[in-house]
Amino acid sequence: MSDGKNTLTTAVYDLLRKAIIEQALKPGMRLPEDTVGEQFGVSRTIVRHALVRLENEGLVVTQRNRGAFVAEPSKEEAQQIFEVRRILENEVIRILCNRIPDTGYDQLRSHVRNEEGVRGKDGPVSIRLAGEFHVLLAELTGNEILARYVSEVVIRCSLIMSLYARSHSSDCAVDEHSQIIDAIQSGDAERAIAIMDHHLGAVQGRAELARQPDSIRSILSHYGKELAQ
The missing domain is CATH 1.10.10.10 (Winged helix-like DNA-binding domain superfamily/Winged helix DNA-binding domain)
Structure with missing residues (x-):
């Protein structure tokens, strides 16, 4: 070509x-x-x-x-994708608590500011930015394979939420994204993982049939x- x-x-x-x-x-x-x-x-x-x-x-x-x-992911496939996403993102947290580029926190906080800028204004954009935050976390590990897998499951989760979710809560996403950054910066992997688990659990919990x-x-x-x- x-x-x-x-x-x-x-x-x-x-x-x-x-x-x-x-x-x-x-x-x-x-x-x-x-x-x-x-x-x-x-x-x-x-x-x-x-x-x-x-x-x-x-x-x-x-x-x-x-x-x-x-x-059209089935509910069983959706469950499996979320399980894999949690495993991958927990590993991302562990890596970032040990190493992160010097500019990493600036990039993450800049992204959160972009999310805050569309909070309550643009549903589709806030959904995309929420997913891109997780991809950025993975990219900052420097592990290209891990970042590629995270990107794939994040996008497939967008499909799942489009098919099954009751709603999208950008307020919760932005607040918890900031908490995750703070926990990573303090080196508290256990707290960061706990916040991430709660965050992804809340996303998964909104999954129900809703198609338009x-x-x-x-x-x-x-x-x-x-x-x-």
Whole structure:
């Protein structure tokens, strides 16, 4: 694939991924290649390559003779994903209590300020920023493999919450994110892990069926404008 096509594929992949993380594209929603291509102004081939990347991350499933759909995690799978997330994020905490880049705390507190800036204003953005906080924690460990796994489970949790959650509480997320930073900075791994466990437990506890289907055209028209910029 040429560099130009690679760039376009990555752009479409990033925007579809963002739409899934922000819970605009709902679990089970069909992703027709022609419709996605039309909204983003790209070929079906570009869309197909982007969908393959999303499928490899567990965000999209392809059904024979039916096309691609946003993945619909079962409740059993959702439970397993949250179990893995807790294990991974507890390890992130342990590592950060022993080592963290000099700029790490500034990056984390800057991110929390961004979260506070959209608190109560923009649901989709606050959801995305909440997940990105956890990915940033993992990236600061310097362990690229751990960071990749954390990123994958965080995004898949966005799918789960889109499918099952009653609500999103940005207030709790921001407050507990600050508490986690404070505990890590004090070197108190036990307290930081306890806060993280409570934090993830609260997220998981909000999981119940709550689905609101939308038109894929209306959703992607918003994200397509970003590609045109």
